[in-house]
Amino acid sequence: MPHIPTDTTILSLLAKHTKHPTFLFEVASKRLAFINQAFEKAFNMTTGTEVSPEELQQVVHPEDREYVREAYKRLLEEKDGKEVEFRAQLPGQQVRWFCLTPYMAGDADGKVFVVGSVEDITASRQYNDYLKKYSAKKNSILHLLAHDLAGPLGLIGSLSEVLAEETRQYRSTELNKLVELIASTSAHSVAMIKDLTNHEFLETTGVDLIKRRVNMVEKFKEVIEQYRKSEGEIRKTFVFEPSSDTIFAALDDAKFMQAINNLISNAIKFTYPGGIISVRLQERAQSVLVEVEDNGVGIPEKFYDILFDKFTNARRPGLNGEPSTGLGMSIIKMIVEWHSGEIWFKSEEGKGTTFYIEVPKE
Incomplete structure (x- = not known):
């Protein structure tokens, strides 16, 4: 001393x-x-x-x-x-x-x-909260765009192949060029969406972890509200259930909420229209438990042991053809472990999946 x-x-x-x-x-x-x-x-x-x-x-x-x-x-x-x-x-x-x-x-x-x-530190917190609030909104919108656009654009690409076969009999060079343009444009657009979402998520891992005491309920509400605004378009219902109005924990909220965004995005990709995606926060004595649940297609049992590995066979396109990097779950696990937390899941094919994240308050 x-x-x-x-x-x-x-x-x-x-x-x-x-x-x-x-x-x-x-x-x-x-x-x-x-x-x-x-x-x-x-x-x-x-x-x-x-x-x-x-x-x-x-x-x-x-x-x-x-x-x-x-x-x-x-x-x-x-x-x-x-x-x-x-x-x-x-x-x-x-x-x-x-x-x-x-x-x-x-x-x-x-x-x-x-x-x-x-x-x-009132001014600096308000400034950081403002930036991170709109960063979380941006990430939610990117995930929604990836879901809303990648599927239809992938379908356009597939239909262009059928169209190319049907129009070949006319031996029209001009018509063939137009069909090829449709195919290449849709493929390029899907690749652009994939690259953009990948870049935003991977960028998270390249910045030092800076934890601060934050109200998790407030941060989660900001993200869920953004998804709720698009419930009509993506035809899914979002439910948020915190155990209390304020739950504080020491987090790098920018990184942590990016991981939560990615879990919600995965739930969207693998849940049929009309499905329900529920996010829960439960305060415990020394920790906080996060649950992200969907009633979608579930995860095949053969992928359980390798789900959090990089570039594994567990990566699957979404129900509408949304692309997968093969890195998402491994990065989520890494972010959780940076916070001295744990992540695990329960799933049943045809009934849905629940991911659990437990992080210490301090």
């Missing part, structure tokens, strides 16, 4: 020149031994104030208090602090997001302190 001076002169000098709220909390006496002006202004407290952890938590949003309480307990037990993101409800202000960076320290007299700084 680091050593700190018994007086706060050095701390005062350092803290004076930082815009972030900075504090020194004495664990035994439960008092704020030092706070800078930024802390006073942000939380309406003064140096020397005797305050218990419970009182400090009064400024924390009610839904985040248990999370912050557990983080404080871990800090005291492990002596090694981790960044803690939480919401604060300050009098007369809107809810704001803060990132607390704490660590343990001791002085020459054996006193133990929690030293840390707090950063207001």
